[in-house]
Amino acid sequence: MNGICAGRVAVVTGAGRGLGRTHALALAAEGAAVVVNDLGTGPGGEGGSADPAHRVAAEIRDRGGRAVAHTGDIATAEGAASLITTALDAFGRLDALVNNAGFVRDRMLVNLDQEDWDAVIRVHLRGHFLPLRQAAAYWRAEAKAGRTPDARVVNTTSGAGLSGSVGQANYAAAKAGIVGLTLVAAAELARYGVQVNAIAPAARTRMTEQVFAGSMAAPPDGTFDAMAPENVSPLVVWLCAAGSAGVTGQVLEADGGRIAVMEGWHPGPISDKGDRWTPAEAGAEVRRLLAGARAARPVYGAGGAP
Incomplete structure (x- = not known):
């Protein structure tokens, strides 16, 4: 397939539904071979099913693309390692990692117990760190072997991580941590040909429908749906493409037709x-x-x- 990601191989975590699904489909539409990861849990991390990942991989193949499913837990060392191995075994290389998997367990701070804190930090923050570490090890080995990659990582933070969100102390802390992880990884991995950026998307998904209730409802037919997850995916695709050369260590907000460069902490007065x-x-x-x-x-x- 032709497109700005033709010939590239991308891994997308949490790609069975919501934003991850639209990222995977958009990457495949632009020519990337995609590893579709999803544990298939409920909105709060309960249960699990292989069906969502396999459905999205089949949807990509039905459209003429290349895709395989991965249903391991990427917040474990074994699951993260098998995720990267799956890409290498299926497609022979890895060019982009999109860390997207997550769920929420919202509570006001005084009602937030340790289990709900640990579960959300685990899936978001550790679920970013472990796949990133595995992918980075592969890219470093490639660079040391004289095959310097042209690699990309797109992490997923949130407005909650940038500004805070009442009732989401665990989620906001994890998403703020992802920003710090992104900045460090961008600095450390540049020498190996790896660019690392983060997006803070706003879209209608299972995770946001409880927080924003009716404010994210779909508009009437024929009206631009500003909260459709498909609006965010073009930015992710571009960040994964070779054409994004030179853009690293950035945090970008994306929703509807809006893209904003977040400028981070700078000394004020x-x-x-x-x-x-x-x-x-x-x-x-x-x-x-x-x-x-x-x-x-x-x-x-x-x-x-x-």
């Missing part, structure tokens, strides 16, 4: 006394500095939040 502050002086100076600082985006779900 600064004061240097040249000596140690007293507590009272420090407090007064912080208040003065805050008066001249740009206000942070409000936490989702808090007063004034979008």
Whole structure:
């Protein structure tokens, strides 16, 4: 198949439904061979089924593309290793990794128990780290063998990770961690020909329907559906393509027809006394500095939040 990813091999985690599914289909439509990973769990990580991954892989093949299913748990070392091995065994190479798998277990902080904290951190943050580590080991070996890759990683953060979200302390913490992981990986893996970026998508999926309720409902037929997950996938495809050369260490928001480059933490107003502050002086100076600082985006779900 022709397209901007022709000849490339991509792995997409959590690709049985929602955003992952549309990413996998869009990559295949642009010529990539795709490994479709999905454990097939429920919205809160319960249960499991091989059907979603196999359905999407079959859908790609029915459209003339190349795809195989992987139904292992990528938040385990064994599952992450077999994910990368599946790509190499089926297609002989790996060019792009899209980390997308996840679920939510929303609770207000005082009601959030350790199990729900650990489960969400595990699937999002460890579920990004382990496949990334396995893919990076392969690409490093290729580079050391004189076959420097032209590789791409697309991680999935969230507005919750960038601004916070009431009732989602576990999810927001995991997604914020993914931003840090992205920045470090981009710096460390550049020498091996690997670019690493993150997207913060907003779309209608199983994970968001509970949080946003009716605000993400599909519009009438013929109207642009700003919350359709298909709107996000073109950016993912481009980030996976060779044409995105030179773009790394970035966090991009994407929803509807909007793409925003997130600029991260930069020093704002600064004061240097040249000596140690007293507590009272420090407090007064912080208040003065805050008066001249740009206000942070409000936490989702808090007063004034979008």
